[in-house]
Amino acid sequence: MSDYILEMNHIAKIYGNGVVANSDVNFNLKKGEIHALVGENGAGKSTLMKILFGMEQPSRGEIILRGKKTVFSGSKEAIASGIGMVHQHFMLVESFTVAQNIVLGMEPKKGLFVNSEEAVRFTKEMGEKYNLPVEPEEITKNLPVGLKQKVEILKALARGAEILILDEPTAVLTPQETDQLFEELNQLKKQGHTIVFISHKIPEIKQICDRITVMRSGRTIETYLCEDVTEQQISNAIMGCELNTSIERKVKKYGEVNVHVENLSYTDKSGVQILKDISFNVRKGMIFGIAGVQGNGQVELIDILSRKRAVQSGNVTFFNQDISGLNQKTVRELSFGYVPEDRLEQGVASSVAISENMISNDLENNDFQKYGMLDFRKIDEFVNENIKGYEIRCAGGAQPVGMLSGGNMQKVVVARECEHNPDILIAEQPTRGVDVGAAHIIHKKIVQLCEQGSSVLLVSADLAEILKLSDVLAVMYEGEIVAFFESTEGLNEEKLGLYMLGIEKHTLEQMRKAVN
């Protein structure tokens, strides 16, 4: 018997349409380790995990689980063999209670009916056993993301999972939730569970993982001990070349005020004040960063600026023009671009082709028209240029966007919003769930826009990103701007964290500088 709990040897997966997702992948797990699986979007991580979880059948290769050669014909068998998966998009029935979700498919029965008390008791017991306390009778819909994830993990554990696959678990979490997750994962590790951790965030991987396997274009490149490699080495292995992710900012010259927000307040339907007296200016050629833990009013602020919500009180102007009377279409006519946080819901029409998605905000542009009809030759030219420029991995402009991986989908959104050179760009979590290479391309584009004289409002929970790109930086906490920095020099994530958690606060005078 080898010392591996799982070995996947020479796995290959070729889809019916000839796409090679995996070619010769070797992956193994030791019992009780946290093992990172990294690679660019589309490198084949998801496919490999789908094979492990029985959702796909390998075209070649063998899976050896606990020393025995195994074939899974469906995820049911994988679950029965002690493999659990926590998907990036949660597999929870939102209208069910937590307990109902936990026991789904294996409901305890009393006669003909489901035994609800037993389900609640079982959920509590599982929560205690694995140190993942949850409220069994809470409706899942009402839970914050971090708790939903806990329910997902518990769901897998309740089915006897010894090997847990976590697909980008931290992409949706706040820094605090992430810390808590790591604590929980370490607990599970101590109890003898083996965890596969898929992530793009290399610092996190260094923090929590024991070993790390790098994949690139459908192959496993190498497996390292985490302590033996530096972040830069991991990054290089992922990209297959030395990638310098630092960005040079050539021009830094501020012009007139493009975005002016003054005393903006917002109260939601249930009477809770979400935004309190927000004021700031974004000048031409400036990247204005807004940091903050998610749910501190950023979404509402952006919704108001992008005309999804009404301006209740206060004043918002773009180019000295009041925007309260504009709608989403007319505000775009002012030369406005918006990269939304939720690309699947708001960013793209997933069943529609890449090309159509890429021009959907600019159909009235005369460049794309000829005799009042769309000029597809020109459109194709534009789309192909962007596919090349943004390195979008796809089968061509006609492919539906929904078939792309998350990072490539995001590049389509960024290309659409940036390639028309908007004078104002709002970028909301522009690189969430995006690999290092793609994030670099997106960052470069944002900086380039700014150098050409656009005003960029960058909202992100990714502090590294905020610190890297922003010229000036504000921190939001409970609907207020609690800190304003005229430059990011000397700032680090720890310092910012104090403001983000409301522990420290700038003086009013300092914050007034945001209206510069």
Added chain:
Amino acid sequence: MKGFINLIFSVDFVYSIFRVMTPLLFASMGAVISDIAGVPNIALEGLMLMAAFAGMYFSYLTQSAAVGLLMALLIAITFAGVLAFFTLYYKTNIILGGIALNSLASGGTVFFLYLVANDKGTSVSLASKTLPNIHIPIIENIPILGDILSGHNILTYVSVLAVIFTYYLLKSTDLGYHIRAVGEKKEAAESVGISTIKTQAIALLLSGVMCGFGGAFMSMGYVSWFSRDMLSSRGWIALAAEAMGRQTAIGTAAASLLFGVADAVSNAAAAQGLPSDLVKTIPYLATLIGLAIFSVRIYKKQKEV
């Protein structure tokens, strides 16, 4: 007018509400189950029509109402199965499949009616059987209440049971949980090993059972013959009731009651000598108004968020 008001408040009128509500209850429960499972069955009308014909024909052939009922159920379940097969296995659009079944039923029943009864309108020339009326002991002797609650066709009582069945099926059984999970988030159900196809097929078959009862009631209880398109859109009104009842068994039953009252009013008004073509529009008007009020309310609610 006074005669009409007297009629509305009469025992006969309330009794007739239960009678006209029976097919609506069956069909709308079929709508609830299939819609919750994510496979909205819009072929209720057609399935009931086929069942009505099968009930009439086989009870005439065998001279047994029980065999008629069984065959009505069998036919409705079979065609619900056909719908399930094409939509779940071959991925036909469920709405198109439903339309096809409705057209097939409408034309097919007339074709077979002509074959067996030599008539394209009704089957009155065939001596088919009806299902018995049930007199409930004790209750039947209570004044007024007895006249209202007792003496209904056996299927009217079954229709009330159907509501209770649907309620508990969805609320407290594992099958009900699976149906809800599959309808709301297919991937979640599949990730824990619940088969979507199997669950949705069961839901469609159950809606077939409901339609079997509803159709059998029409030709073997409501009246004692089959006539072309005799469901007169009850299958569609049931869908409206299901929408107004927000896909809950109880809410949908309440909406069905509303439409039942409208139907009974129109029957009563016709009996009073009011122009029948006009009063026959009452149930459909009620449907339209009900749906309009319902969607305005939903719209307002969404707008507030």
